[in-house]
Amino acid sequence: MNPKRYLPILQWLPGYGREPLTRDLLAAVIVTIMLIPQSLAYAMLAGLPPETGLYASIVPLVVYALFGTSRTLAVGPVAVVSLMTAAAVGQIAPQGSPEYLGAALVLALMSGLMLTVMGVARLGFLANFLSHPVISGFITASGLIIAASQLKHVLGVEASGHHLVALLASLAGSLAEVNAPTLAIGLGVLAFLLIARRWLTPTLRRLGVPARPAEMLTKAAPILAVAVTTLATWGMGLDANGVAVVGSVPAGLPPLTLPGFDSGLWRQLFVAALLISIVGFVESVSVGQTLAAKRRQRIDPNQELIGLGTSNIAASFTGGMPVTGGFARSVVNFDAGAETPAAGAFTALGIGLAALLLTPLIAYLPIATLAATIIVAVLSLVDLPAIKRTWDYSRSDAAAMLATILVTMGHGVESGITVGVGLSLALHLYRTSRPHSAVVGRVPGTEHFRNVQRHEVETDEHLSILRVDEGLYFANARYLEDTVMELAARQPGLAHIVLACQAVNVIDASALESLEAINARLKDADVTLHLAEVKGPVMDRLHNTALCRELTGQVFLSTFDAWRALHDERDATQLPSASTSRSTARQAAP
Template sequence: MASTATARRRVLKRLLPITEWLPGYNVRSLSDDALAAVIVTLMLIPQALAYALLAGVPAVVGLYASMLPLALYTFFGSSTTLSVGPMAVVSLMTASIASRWAAQGSGEYMVVVVALAALSGAMLLVMGLCRLGFFANFLSHPVIAGFISASALMIGVSQLPHLLGVSSSGDTLFAMLAALFKALPETNGTTLALGLVCIVMLLAARRWLEAALTALKLSAGMARFLTRLAPIVTVALATWATWGFGLESRGVEVLGTVASGLPSLSWPDLSFDQAKSLGGSALLISIIGFVEAMSVAQALATKRRERIDPDQELVGLGVANLGSAASGGFPVTGSLSRSVVNHEAGAATPASGLMAAVGVLIAIVTLTPVIAHLPTTVLSAIIIVSILSLLDVHTFVRSWRYYRGDAMAMLVTFVVTLWQGVETGLVTGAALSLMLYLYRTSRPHCAVLGRVPGTEHFRNIDRFEAVETDQNVIIVRIDESLYFANARFLEEKIDSLCAQVKNLKHLVLACQAINMIDASALDSLEEINQRLKESGIAFHLAEVKGPVMDRLKETTFLDNLGGGVHLSVYSAWEELHQG
């Protein structure tokens, strides 16, 4: 009975991490979380409004997507500081996908957006329960960087119509630019001037405000806090100017009447055919959202020496997206900027997210009359400034210097995303990464080894000239696991070596870098062994890892091996070397 109860508690802690930290919650944690929540809420409100417009839904929906998801993540998430809610790239993907099914502003469009959140949440939850967090590793960092950089550029261009006060749209960068060029003559000067002023204010605050406040003898914490308020101040001033000077009459577009109060909780009415049609798109949103959230959560957890559970993060983000769908929101994930602010503000537990959700709730109930006068150009300014940090040139330069294959994968992902859209770009990048991996591992590095005189060490004869060799013994090291893609390559490599050495009696395969041998590779090893036998050459293995040896013992390969299995390369050398 005791063991059963312990097992239940372990399962409960895994599924509900809140049960682990809540018993130790105290007044100090409460005060730290409350302060962090205030700062994050002030940052979240303008971002949520802006990212809702980016997703093609009414601005208030951004606030809906910032309440229940934050609250639910508090119970199911494993990160102390991850701030879940609207995020630029996921919002762009949502708009790009939903626009193919319905026109923005229509009821059908909103149904598709909510369905994407529901499907994404369900997929993440199932993946988490099945412990599939490792799937995020299949997207390489350069591909993600290329995709996000292209998405950031598309996000910036997509906001230019709001900044100019014109109407234009498009699914790809070139379509956006073409439509924008046609609409340029209709530019509203007042809207453009207001938007540019907001951009300058935000950039100046980001670049110089904190240093200026510190120079005025404010504490570092207070200076950082006031700097974080720059978007709120910009929104407030722009709203006041629009209302006070009657800029609406000059063509400045405002949000207009915003529904106040809480959203009604409901579940999207999805047919099987709709779910099947949107499934692939929802999966892409899920993967990108999870990868981004995990990268942020891992980086911040490392600073605090905390542990992030990828499988639990899948569950937490899945439940958060289901909550967003139930409250009429759109797909959400962890935000880099808000999570960093939450971390720097000293959030002690995930409860800071729950408190931030309460802050958004208060804003929905009390601020909607003011939000109605908010000009859309200031939200575009906030988006444009916020995505500047997503343009990642550094990763491309570093990849180009280190391994140009990764740099090319990043570049192709970047170009295809701009040319064909976010879904095609991401799929192309992932496919290219997989192809590069298969190419690299299909032609692995192989080295013929010689003994360093007077030692038990063996090195590549092409790199070390003063090593000992034996014309009767060849020791070959292959620096990769053996599987279907490189099995034939190994056969050709050994055939070539045997043809070069006339008096060869023994060939030793050094296996210290081999972690796995699949069925195709086993067939190749058997073929190699048979050919060597027919040529009068004994085939030996050295330094075979335990799991690999366990599998080989379940076959007849070792029984038919022409040579032996040696504990180390040195022991094989001692036994076979004709000294």
């Protein structure tokens, strides 16, 4: 066992010097400023006290710096995982109760254990169950749900519901109670953030600020909104006028917490924890790979699972919530020049200082400000043109995407992702269950064979050559049986069928049995089955099987060999026995 593989910190720490230290420190400062409002906001989105978000951005970051393989990934609470946390934990206990907090810790622990086990068992491939259209649809739907769920804070009304339809209905019912100062703050921050996102960088550039600082300042716009609205609320006493504020947040470092071990609770949260783990991993690993590639670095997906898993375990023991690698903050970290995971550890220090010293200052922070921050952040996740793009490219992928979006919005996050995964699996099976195959004939005068329906080729009424363009496995084994037996039933004069296998990369046990059945059935019908162009590794496995022992025909190296042997044979002998049986068969099949 190579310790460097399981402790990637050993790869970079020994060579760590002054230059990367400076760059990492600078990146950490910028990410800290960005992460403070985000942490508070995503904790609120998950229905947890604001300090939970800060706690989840301290120890987990240090742990990821030890075990993670991405140099620049920034770990912490993210929008989609926070929404999933709220949906899962909300079914266990009401928001604000100690059970709700406890369940969030258990969720983080379970998700951490699952990710770590998957990493150690090298099960990263399980994330492949989530196809791109399903993820994209899920994130779009989540973004819309999150944005809708924050509208109530911008309006200053009460509303609830874990899926879009319920939420909007609830909101519509309480529009009469809108709080004017809250709405002013909420819309003000929304407008400011949207304008900042679009025009701040170009304006600063025009004012002579260099490109990178201009972009960094734009990313720091939320902290400005936080500072201004907090001051305004405090100065004008808006909290007395119905503006909801964060209120008193305990100052101090993360507490030591012990997640509960109630087996009933664990069972109830199992599916949610699995889905959160996989969604979080997929999001994180995509970001990590994109950033690593820009510097020709590599991340190891299975070690990433361990990195994220241990971070979540750490979160569960330090009063946190489920975390993963976030897109926006990782890009900021990368752009700010972070060179090693030490930047993450320094960010943790920064957030730790904030938790110690700054919490009294945010008592007057309006919740509407955080809500507006969340809305602007998640609307960038919503990718409606992707639906059209996917539809144009592939109807079946678009169907999976649409189903994911509609079910997520209408029935909740867990159902949405489950239906999406189920449907994309079913559609994949459907697609490969009807593999492309073609009856081929000889291009006259050559050794080449082409589809008889597309080319002028030589054929032989006693011989049919079927080329199969797909690996043979359980999903298409039966289709192969159908195709071959239809060929035999359609062509009464047939004496030989050759399967040309140049594109067959695998024959699993189901396909093997189907081939055995085909062989036996063709034998009953007096048709001989031959194989041609079987690939080396496939042939190696076939050698000791009943198929090879009982094959009525031969295994030819090339299709042309098969053609020469079977076409000539008939010319020479006229196959008397086969002709007799063919006439019997013709009689029996009217």
